[in-house]
Amino acid sequence: MAKQRRATKDGTPTSTKGEFETDFISFDDDPMDIMNPPTQTAHGPERVFYPWWNSDNDHDVSRLAIIKSANKECSDFVKYLQPLPHEIEMRNRVVQKITSSIQKQYPGASVHAFGSFATGLYLPNGDIDLVVQCKSISSYNLHDLANWLKKDGITNGPPQVISRATVPVIKFTDKLTRIKVDIIVNSMSGVSAASYLNKELKRHPGMAELTLIVKHLLALRNLNEVYTGGMGGYGLSCMVLSFLQMHPKVSNNSIDPCTNLAVLLMDFFKLYGYSMAVGRVSLDVANKRYKPCFARDRQGRSVYSIIDPLDRSNDLGTKSYSAGVIQGVFRKAYNSMNGVMHDLLAHRIAKPAYFDVKATILNHVGVIPTSMSDHRSHLLQVHAQHH
Numbered sequence: 001m002a003k004q005r006r007a008t009k010d011g012t013p014t015s016t017k018g019e020f021e022t023d024f025i026s027f028d029d030d031p032m033d034i035m036n037p038p039t040q041t042a043h044g045p046e047r048v049f050y051p052w053w054n055s056d057n058d059h060d061v062s063r064l065a066i067i068k069s070a071n072k073e074c075s076d077f078v079k080y081l082q083p084l085p086h087e088i089e090m091r092n093r094v095v096q097k098i099t100s101s102i103q104k105q106y107p108g109a110s111v112h113a114f115g116s117f118a119t120g121l122y123l124p125n126g127d128i129d130l131v132v133q134c135k136s137i138s139s140y141n142l143h144d145l146a147n148w149l150k151k152d153g154i155t156n157g158p159p160q161v162i163s164r165a166t167v168p169v170i171k172f173t174d175k176l177t178r179i180k181v182d183i184i185v186n187s188m189s190g191v192s193a194a195s196y197l198n199k200e201l202k203r204h205p206g207m208a209e210l211t212l213i214v215k216h217l218l219a220l221r222n223l224n225e226v227y228t229g230g231m232g233g234y235g236l237s238c239m240v241l242s243f244l245q246m247h248p249k250v251s252n253n254s255i256d257p258c259t260n261l262a263v264l265l266m267d268f269f270k271l272y273g274y275s276m277a278v279g280r281v282s283l284d285v286a287n288k289r290y291k292p293c294f295a296r297d298r299q300g301r302s303v304y305s306i307i308d309p310l311d312r313s314n315d316l317g318t319k320s321y322s323a324g325v326i327q328g329v330f331r332k333a334y335n336s337m338n339g340v341m342h343d344l345l346a347h348r349i350a351k352p353a354y355f356d357v358k359a360t361i362l363n364h365v366g367v368i369p370t371s372m373s374d375h376r377s378h379l380l381q382v383h384a385q386h387h
Helices: 031-035 063-081 085-105 115-119 139-151 189-203 207-219 233-246 261-275 323-346 370-386
Strands: 039-041 044-046 110-114 128-133 160-162 169-173 180-185 281-284 289-292
Touching: 063 207, 063 261, 063 323, 085 110, 085 128, 085 139, 085 180, 085 370, 110 115, 110 189, 115 128, 115 189, 115 233, 128 189, 139 160, 139 169, 139 180, 189 207, 189 233, 207 233, 207 261, 207 323, 233 261, 233 281, 261 323
Parallel strands: 128 180
Antiparallel strands: 039 044, 110 128, 160 169, 169 180, 281 289
């Protein structure tokens, strides 16, 4: 391929080119780098690869064929990220095991799932969020619950108790499955949020698929946790929901989101990476509109403003102080997809029957770290041993 042109220091493209508008900024400046260890991920340096990739055996080099190929890549990628039946079963077993353990020590306690596990929007190596309703447990004696779980053989090592967080939490890894678990107490807002999202997921085709892809992109860069400045699952889901609500071709039903994932994914990255004035526009999903705002964190940094549809006094983006970094990730993802598609069209290159990272439209977004693959292999092995 021809040498790609650079973007300016603020991430904006140097020029527009043909049908796909912008130049290409590849992953770590050289797409081939991601095929060689080490690559920096949220888990440190590790090898990454593309197990979801499949050849489409289409030698058409037209613009429509390239878009079709991009949509196929997105569908294949989502299919890989979605949980397999044995993975769902193992996660359910973890919840049942933890519930039984807690109720054994705290009779009358109830345990409820929320977050991505409750909505199905979890990544293969994602955690399980649980809330314990019990009068005898509070944020002041979380260590007692954490110690019990360790004593009962649930946790792999000592649990971490974060008591000074806005919502105090116990964090640990399940001993058998190595699935990460977060437990909070006596706060049902997350359960209500999951219920709300489940209703919206049924109303908005493509919402689940887009959320999974963007969630993976942020998780790979350790930008998916609010307590570290990233964007949490609820806030991200609302960003995708708002995007679909406001997208003219989706809102008037002129396109099927599920068969146009790549186009919508690029539009999402362009909106939140380039077009939206972060900190000056608020997403109001409850009323399907944008509102002017002035959103800053405590250090005065601009943040995405996302009005909680269940509590209008709560802004889901305020604590995501890495909004500028997230915006940069979205810009780079947009430029990467757009640049590969432009080069395929400009040089009339058909998608090869063999894997070529330079001809892979999701070469930036769709990398899979070996830690994720290893985790899935471990779950399969555990399932086989305990089935």
